[in-house]
Amino acid sequence: MxxxxxxxxxxxxxQASAARAWAHGFVRGWGLPTHEVDVVTTALTERHPKDEVFARLVDRLRLPTSADEVWRRYRTEMPSLVTxxxxxxxxxxxxxxxxxxxxxxxxxxxxxxxxxxxxxxxxxxxxxxxxxxxxxxxxxxxxxxxxxxxxxxxxxxxxxxxxxxxxxxxxxxxxxxxxxxxxxxxxxxxxxxxxxxxxxxxxxxxxxxxxxxxx
Ligand SMILES: [Mg+2]
Known part of the structure; x- marks a missing residue:
């Protein structure tokens, strides 16, 4: 057929609301300023390959972790956030x-x-x-x-x-x-x-x- x-x-x-929910958890988890929720949400909803998005994010925020690790957590958590x-x-x-x-x-x-x-x-x-x-x-x-x-x-x-x-x-x-x-x-x-x-x-x-x- x-x-x-x-x-x-x-x-x-x-995807956009799920990305915002994820960004809230991410910002809270790392103790980042609340305005980062909007910045991170925007980055996650742009149509760029996510490896680049997370590399930029970890670099910009100078997080003591790897982009691969943050990206892996995102992929693990997003399935329970989308509807x-x-x-x-x-x-x-x-x-x-x-x-x-x-x-x-x-x-x-x-x-x-x-x-x-x-x-x-x-x-x-x-x-x-x-x-x-x-x-x-x-x-x-x-x-x-x-x-x-x-x-x-x-x-x-x-x-x-x-x-x-x-x-x-x-x-x-x-x-x-x-x-x-x-x-x-x-x-x-x-x-x-x-x-x-x-x-x-x-x-x-x-x-x-x-x-x-x-x-
Ligand atoms: Mg689409």
Whole structure:
């Protein structure tokens, strides 16, 4: 059946609020000034490879630990901090019931991303997932999308839903998928044109289910 590929962070899970919760614990744990919560949260929500983010963080704050150790703790703790909202859970179940194959395609490390998928119960709501650390390619590379299709045993025919224009919309369009962009921050969509602009996975599902019912 046709595929719906979904991004994880900022799309299926509330990465930004989880990052803020983690930053609170980090700042408290190291006895840092409270304004660091905002600075650390911002650093964690930027779309940079996390090894660089943590290297800069440990260096800037002159922490008596290694960036690798802080990053490892972050990956261990984040799976228990992210959540999936009920509307999106229902939407995934409805899409699947309508015959769509659902797969998560995410940039990140295996322990952190798979931890989030399992802790939130997304593992029971989708048909499979690929993680950049495991497949050796990051979105927007076509390689990671082809790896997802292969994992799920279906062609790259359908939709990509995600909150990044560069990684999800451009990446999905690059392999021939229609694209739904989760516009969470009202940023400018002129660089890459999504087929659909929505506020949530649930909203994307409504349009996809309507259009496939009409087809
Ligand atoms: Mg994302």
């Amino acid at each position: 046709p595929l719906i590929a979904l991004d994880l962070d900022g799309t299926l899970v509330d 999936v909202n009920d509307d999106d859970r229902r939407a995934l179940a409805e899409l699947r019931a309508a015959g769509w194959t659902l797969g998560i395609v995410t940039n990140g490390m295996a322990d952190n991303q798979e931890g989030k998928i399992r802790r939130t119960g997304l593992d029971t709501l989708v048909d499979g997932w690929v993680i950049s650390d495991v497949v050796g390619a990051r979105k927007p590379s076509p390689v990671i999308f082809h790896a997802l299709a292969e994992r799920l045993g279906c062609p790259l025919d359908g939709w990509m839903i995600g909150d990044s224009l560069e990684f999800d919309v451009a990446g999905g369009a690059g392999v021939g998928l229609q694209t739904a962009w989760i516009d969470s921050d009202g940023s400018d969509a002129t660089s890459f044109q999504p087929d659909l602009v929505v506020q949530s996975v649930a909203a994307a599902a409504v349009t996809i289910l309507d259009s496939s019912a009409m087809a």
